[in-house]
Amino acid sequence: MEHAAIRILGISGSLREKSANSRLLTAVAELLPVEATYETYDGLAELPHFNPDLDGDEQWRSEAVQSWRKLLGSVDAVVICTPEYARGLPGSLKNALDWIVSSGEFVDKPTAAISASPYPEGGAVTLESLTGTLRMMSANIPDERTLPIPGITLKFAADGRLKDEALVSDLQKLADSLVRDVRSREAK
Numbered sequence: 001m002e003h004a005a006i007r008i009l010g011i012s013g014s015l016r017e018k019s020a021n022s023r024l025l026t027a028v029a030e031l032l033p034v035e036a037t038y039e040t041y042d043g044l045a046e047l048p049h050f051n052p053d054l055d056g057d058e059q060w061r062s063e064a065v066q067s068w069r070k071l072l073g074s075v076d077a078v079v080i081c082t083p084e085y086a087r088g089l090p091g092s093l094k095n096a097l098d099w100i101v102s103s104g105e106f107v108d109k110p111t112a113a114i115s116a117s118p119y120p121e122g123g124a125v126t127l128e129s130l131t132g133t134l135r136m137m138s139a140n141i142p143d144e145r146t147l148p149i150p151g152i153t154l155k156f157a158a159d160g161r162l163k164d165e166a167l168v169s170d171l172q173k174l175a176d177s178l179v180r181d182v183r184s185r186e187a188k
Contacts, residue, residue, distance in 0.1 A: 006179060006183075007074065007077075008038050008178065009039055009040075009075040009077070010079050010081070011044075011081070012081055012082070013080065013090045015045055020083070020153065020155075021114075023156065024152075027162045027168070028175055032179065039071075039075070044093060047064050048064065050099055056102065069100065069103050069105055072100065072106070072109075073105045076110065077110040077112075078110070078111045079111075079174075079178065080111070080114065080130065081113075081114040082113075082123070082126060083116060083117060084115055084117050088129060089126055093130075094133070097133055104137075106138060108140050109139050109140060110181040111139040111145065112146070112147075112175075112177070113145065113146050114147045117149070118152055118153045120150045120151070122148030122149045124148045142177075155167055
């Protein structure tokens with residue numbers, strides 16, 4: 001039986017050009033099966049500050065917000081990889097998630113959450129905050145699809161590719177879980 005293509009969206013919580021989080025998302029994309037298409041959302045910096053008074057106001061339309069919601073609604077699964085800033089989520093990522101609370105694009109969406117940090121905790125505080133936010137929005141994010149990564153600066157080779165085989169294995173399990181979840185939904 002031939003399967004339809006799976007659309008997976010990657011979201012980096014970092015706006016840095018050479019972010020380790022963005023490189024991790026590239027590594028996840030390379031581990032996906034051939035029938036999966038992968039796209040990175042790069043509009044975090046363009047989203048206006050969340051204001052609940054504006055959300056739903058027909059007179060106020062943000063093209064960036066509408067595009068964000070449309071893209072998120074059109075994909076089958078999501079992978080978010082974020083650094084930890086001051087033991088919390090980067091403001092730009094939290095802002096993007098705030099724009100989704102009332103519109104519901106994460107409801108029952110197969111989702112994976114990764115935090116990467118140079119510190120031994122691997123951004124565990126941020127990961128807990130991120131998964132709490134996503135679960136409040138009813139994202140489908142079981143514990144097997146959450147991954148804190150400590151010592152991220154030591155995980156890459158000089159050419160920017162992952163050199164840590166244990167991490168590659170963990171990312172493969174995470175990617176496989178997303179694909180399995182999407183396929184099981186298709187079968188229903």
